[in-house]
Amino acid sequence: MAEHHGPKPVKTPFMSRGTLVLIALALAGGACYLYRMVFGLAAATNLDNQWPWGIWIAIDVASGVALAAGGFTTAALADIFHKEKYHAIVRPALLTAMLGYTFVVIGLLADLGRYYNVWHPMLPSMWQGNSVLFEVGICVMIYLSVLYIEFLPIVAERFMGRVNLPGPLRIFNRVVDSWLIVCHRFLGRFISLFIIAGVVLSCLHQSSLGTLMVIAPTKVHPLWYTPALPALFLMSAIAVGFPMVIFESILASRSFKLRPERELLSGIAMYTPVLLAAYLAVKIADLVERDAVRYVFEGSLQSVMFLIEVGLGVVAPMVILLSKRARNSIAGLFTASSLVIFGVALNRINVFLISYRPLYPEKSYFPSPFEILVTVGLISTLVLVYRAIVMIFPVIAAAPEAAPREVVVTAPASEPEGATR
Amino acid sequence: MTLDRREILRLAGVGCAALAAGVRPADAELAPSPASADSWAVLMDTVACIGCRKCEWACNVENRLSDAPASTFDNLKVVDAPRRPEHDSFTVVNRFRSPADRDHSWTVKLQCMHCADPACASACLVGALAKDQTGPVTYDAWKCIGCRYCMVACPFQIPAYEYNKPVQPQVRKCTFCAPRLAEGRSPACVAICPNEALTFGRRQVVLDAAHTRIQASPGRYFPHVYGESEAGGTSWLYLAPVEFAYTGLPALDDEPIPHHTERIQHAIFKSFVPPLALYGVLGLVMHALRGDNGHQENTSG
Amino acid sequence: MSRSRPWIVSLALLLAALLPASASPQTAADKAMTEDCTECHTCGVPTARQPCLKACPRTTMVHQASKHQLREAPGMMHLDQLADLYLPVEFNHKAHAGMAEMGLDCATCHHFSPPGVIPPCGECHEPNGSAADLSKPNLKGAYHRQCLACHREWSHDTKCIVCHAPSEQAKLATAPPDPTDIVGTVHPAIAVPAKRVFTTPYQAGPVVTFQHQEHVDLFGFQCTDCHREEGCANCHDITEARRPARTQEEVHAICNDCHGADACAKCHDTRERPGFTHNRTGFPLTGYHQQLDCWSCHPKGKRMKRIDSMCRSCHANWSPETFKHHVTGLVLDEVHAGLDCDACHPDHRYNASPVCDTCHDDGRTADKAPPGVHSKTKSSGASSSSGSAGGGTR
Numbered sequence A: 001m002a003e004h005h006g007p008k009p010v011k012t013p014f015m016s017r018g019t020l021v022l023i024a025l026a027l028a029g030g031a032c033y034l035y036r037m038v039f040g041l042a043a044a045t046n047l048d049n050q051w052p053w054g055i056w057i058a059i060d061v062a063s064g065v066a067l068a069a070g071g072f073t074t075a076a077l078a079d080i081f082h083k084e085k086y087h088a089i090v091r092p093a094l095l096t097a098m099l100g101y102t103f104v105v106i107g108l109l110a111d112l113g114r115y116y117n118v119w120h121p122m123l124p125s126m127w128q129g130n131s132v133l134f135e136v137g138i139c140v141m142i143y144l145s146v147l148y149i150e151f152l153p154i155v156a157e158r159f160m161g162r163v164n165l166p167g168p169l170r171i172f173n174r175v176v177d178s179w180l181i182v183c184h185r186f187l188g189r190f191i192s193l194f195i196i197a198g199v200v201l202s203c204l205h206q207s208s209l210g211t212l213m214v215i216a217p218t219k220v221h222p223l224w225y226t227p228a229l230p231a232l233f234l235m236s237a238i239a240v241g242f243p244m245v246i247f248e249s250i251l252a253s254r255s256f257k258l259r260p261e262r263e264l265l266s267g268i269a270m271y272t273p274v275l276l277a278a279y280l281a282v283k284i285a286d287l288v289e290r291d292a293v294r295y296v297f298e299g300s301l302q303s304v305m306f307l308i309e310v311g312l313g314v315v316a317p318m319v320i321l322l323s324k325r326a327r328n329s330i331a332g333l334f335t336a337s338s339l340v341i342f343g344v345a346l347n348r349i350n351v352f353l354i355s356y357r358p359l360y361p362e363k364s365y366f367p368s369p370f371e372i373l374v375t376v377g378l379i380s381t382l383v384l385v386y387r388a389i390v391m392i393f394p395v396i397a398a399a400p401e402a403a404p405r406e407v408v409v410t411a412p413a414s415e416p417e418g419a420t421r
Numbered sequence B: 001m002t003l004d005r006r007e008i009l010r011l012a013g014v015g016c017a018a019l020a021a022g023v024r025p026a027d028a029e030l031a032p033s034p035a036s037a038d039s040w041a042v043l044m045d046t047v048a049c050i051g052c053r054k055c056e057w058a059c060n061v062e063n064r065l066s067d068a069p070a071s072t073f074d075n076l077k078v079v080d081a082p083r084r085p086e087h088d089s090f091t092v093v094n095r096f097r098s099p100a101d102r103d104h105s106w107t108v109k110l111q112c113m114h115c116a117d118p119a120c121a122s123a124c125l126v127g128a129l130a131k132d133q134t135g136p137v138t139y140d141a142w143k144c145i146g147c148r149y150c151m152v153a154c155p156f157q158i159p160a161y162e163y164n165k166p167v168q169p170q171v172r173k174c175t176f177c178a179p180r181l182a183e184g185r186s187p188a189c190v191a192i193c194p195n196e197a198l199t200f201g202r203r204q205v206v207l208d209a210a211h212t213r214i215q216a217s218p219g220r221y222f223p224h225v226y227g228e229s230e231a232g233g234t235s236w237l238y239l240a241p242v243e244f245a246y247t248g249l250p251a252l253d254d255e256p257i258p259h260h261t262e263r264i265q266h267a268i269f270k271s272f273v274p275p276l277a278l279y280g281v282l283g284l285v286m287h288a289l290r291g292d293n294g295h296q297e298n299t300s301g
Numbered sequence C: 001m002s003r004s005r006p007w008i009v010s011l012a013l014l015l016a017a018l019l020p021a022s023a024s025p026q027t028a029a030d031k032a033m034t035e036d037c038t039e040c041h042t043c044g045v046p047t048a049r050q051p052c053l054k055a056c057p058r059t060t061m062v063h064q065a066s067k068h069q070l071r072e073a074p075g076m077m078h079l080d081q082l083a084d085l086y087l088p089v090e091f092n093h094k095a096h097a098g099m100a101e102m103g104l105d106c107a108t109c110h111h112f113s114p115p116g117v118i119p120p121c122g123e124c125h126e127p128n129g130s131a132a133d134l135s136k137p138n139l140k141g142a143y144h145r146q147c148l149a150c151h152r153e154w155s156h157d158t159k160c161i162v163c164h165a166p167s168e169q170a171k172l173a174t175a176p177p178d179p180t181d182i183v184g185t186v187h188p189a190i191a192v193p194a195k196r197v198f199t200t201p202y203q204a205g206p207v208v209t210f211q212h213q214e215h216v217d218l219f220g221f222q223c224t225d226c227h228r229e230e231g232c233a234n235c236h237d238i239t240e241a242r243r244p245a246r247t248q249e250e251v252h253a254i255c256n257d258c259h260g261a262d263a264c265a266k267c268h269d270t271r272e273r274p275g276f277t278h279n280r281t282g283f284p285l286t287g288y289h290q291q292l293d294c295w296s297c298h299p300k301g302k303r304m305k306r307i308d309s310m311c312r313s314c315h316a317n318w319s320p321e322t323f324k325h326h327v328t329g330l331v332l333d334e335v336h337a338g339l340d341c342d343a344c345h346p347d348h349r350y351n352a353s354p355v356c357d358t359c360h361d362d363g364r365t366a367d368k369a370p371p372g373v374h375s376k377t378k379s380s381g382a383s384s385s386s387g388s389a390g391g392g393t394r
Helices: A017-039 A055-067 A070-080 A084-111 A132-159 A167-215 A229-255 A262-269 A271-289 A301-322 A330-354 A369-392 A405-410 B005-022 B054-062 B070-074 B076-080 B119-123 B149-153 B178-182 B188-192 B203-216 B257-268 B270-288 C005-018 C020-035 C093-100 C139-154 C212-217 C248-259 C287-291 C378-384
Strands: A005-008 A396-402 B040-045 B092-097 B105-110 B129-131 B137-139 B198-202 B236-239 C076-079 C089-092 C196-199 C207-210 C330-332 C372-374
Touching: A017 A084, A017 A369, A055 A084, A055 A167, A055 A229, A055 A330, A055 A369, A070 A084, A070 A167, A070 A229, A070 B270, A084 A132, A084 A229, A084 A262, A084 A369, A084 A396, A132 A167, A132 B257, A167 A229, A167 A330, A167 B119, A167 B149, A167 B257, A167 B270, A229 A262, A229 A271, A229 A330, A262 A271, A262 A330, A271 A301, A271 A330, A301 A330, B040 B203, B054 B070, B054 B092, B054 B188, B076 B092, B119 B129, B119 B149, B119 B257, B188 B198, B198 B203, B203 B236, B257 B270, C089 C093
Parallel strands: B040 B236
Antiparallel strands: A005 A396, B040 B198, B092 B105, B129 B137, C076 C089, C196 C207, C330 C372
């Protein structure tokens, strides 16, 4: 635990060459988003009656939810299974999940035809318990709230006793401050209730996201159509959680010129080959049980994509991470975790797009430039917001001194130097 | 805490077992949903259909779908190229030709099948699509959020979407003329069909009539009533002169489509026991392992 | 009793002889009644009040009474029970009945016909069918199925306007077919046989040679002048046995309309006869007369009769002053042109050979010493003067 540093706002200039590119992409995506809102889906997308779902569902929503799984896996590891040394990566993972789900919802709003009705599932009069999507929707809504609640202590830590709203809002300073204190006290006692709830909710909707496509037995290619889809989705989400943390930690330390916490990352990378192996075992057993192995080498687009997904996205990183040398090198960790992320994201794209075969195909689907730009823009915006937040709030732990986490949580006010922006 | 760690872990193990036992296919809860014998149904006799497109016209007028004049529907050439129902045409008639004899053809009217256990209604998260006990699968645009999951779910690829509308787009499909049914009238397409290729009645009566036709003219009909059992049964039933593979209707087994997902859903959410059990197990684990690695746990309640 | 029996027997024989047609449906009805009550009734003891009749048992009862002859069939029918979107249908019943003879006769359409009656469709098929009884189509469905089952298969044309006029328009898109046509509808050209040789039971002259082509070409008969009450089945796809047999009277009636007063030998002979030529009438057609059709001389619309061979019987307005002799093929020289007609044609007998000895006593004839110059051919000379009415070679 010697190399465990307390989280602090990152001190680095917001603007850089990378952020300029991201801002440009975000603006382009925003323009496309606006275009879709004004002119409708027909004008902005290549969706039609055969292809009701495109990349906004497959990438923005399905892959987005999967890649936000780092939040709950890390919370489970550090807070439930009490692997305390991993507390340093809980906050970045939490932030990733929070932003990930936020942008999932923003992306979903673009895809919803009646986005202004998105709150309807909250009305008990419209609850439809048979619907998988209802469960996904409700779980995501609650989980998003839980994520924001879990983030509140970080806000409190940063601003408790230092609330200084600009201009005429100054009169609310005391109210906000006392509210932060209440939050801090309350959450200090009950945060674990929310942490467990977050894990349960994640398990539920990560798996249900897979159940979604089980309703289309005649449309989904047999390589992916299985009643085990929810189990596979949950297992792959758990497997991608740590690689996502590793990936983003290495990128962040590169970007912010911090020393990567290699030992921590190597530590959580230990779990990944095990989780991947379990996932792969279930996947293969399922294929064998359904007598679907013959489709693997049928040479179709689906079979090629399946081979890429499993070979490059599951087997390759599993093999890499089995090697202790690779686990202990930043390059090895980065390569392997990138491959896992690629594999799981590709799996979601495969399940929601590649495997989907309309019953009466008239044409194939390829996303329009608007769809691609909205997706790219959303990812860019997410990265920008992440960058902004870690520069405001104490998320990333990279200070040279060892700073036990409990000190940070219980006595945030005792570290005024952490508040400087 | 009076329980020691070992005991707590054992409890957690029991909880896990309970969880595993709970998350099992919940077949018992999936009541078979046979198509109600008393609900309204329509028999589409592709042998009697002459492909005159009068049903398309009547549907267009009844549902105020487009301003197309009646003469638009006099063009009988269009039935030769396969069409699908669209947001502005709830029903279409397609011609299919015998591979052996190009002169031998039959015409098939397509519209929402109004499944007994509709996948779209099971998929819809706000209950905008719902099965009415009298037969129609109805759509409430006010509830709809426009997610188009119904279109993914439909095994007949029927729901169409108003992609062209930036606001208030709707999922459009055959309504079974539910307002007309409520008035005691038959659907507009049935009423106009000159050749009575569409027969409207209670589902059991219609089914009996279909089987009577098959028995009376075995040479004219392929001995199967499509929709009697497909996907758990549909309110629209079909007779054909050939195997249904040559009618453009999808091959489906008898299990209602929603069973595929509801079996899983109901297993996970059986009275909320599995989620709560998972919550309890995780709570016990969290409590039992606290203080591991010599760290003091402050955040746990 | 013994005295009255011959009277009864003779009356019965008379009735049987007089009523062969009306008797057969009755016997068929009786036969049907004795066969099986359950074919029509659902209960064992039907009464007048509760006949418990089956609802139009299409499959069990078909038209099984005697055949109806095509001539009994109604002609045009006006089907207007359901006029709604479209005008009523003008239905050529006879033409369709003719076509039906190729199939199941009346039962092709009148699939349920109790013995002796042919009920209208509406008797079983109610205008508004009920959703509770789907055993039979409603009236609209019944009509359309009946028509379209064949129209779809044969003409591949199922457009509404084949039968209906849209109600906003006044006229049918297709005019009803000419009823004088042999099949009552548009029909491809039929190859007319040149002649037919019949062998008849008439011993004195068993062979009757009927010059079919002549009757059509020379006498201008329409098909239906002779082929009366005939339908498609007379020619199409039907065995000889099913072709309606004609009685001797029926066969003779067709010929006797024209040949009424002629002796039997007019048609009957012991051997086949050659076709008609005008030479056989004693008035061979030559020159301009070859160009004419029969009706130029013989009154049209009347039976062909022998007419007087005198030119003036036809050329009533002929006068010597306007006659140009060259139409006969002989251009008279100047000397002869100035003569009166009867100088060469005594008593105006123009069909006899002209005489020369009125003036010339050297025994010459017109053939050897023509009184002028013959033009190249007689016909060309004749056609060049077609405007003038006259013929000088008689």
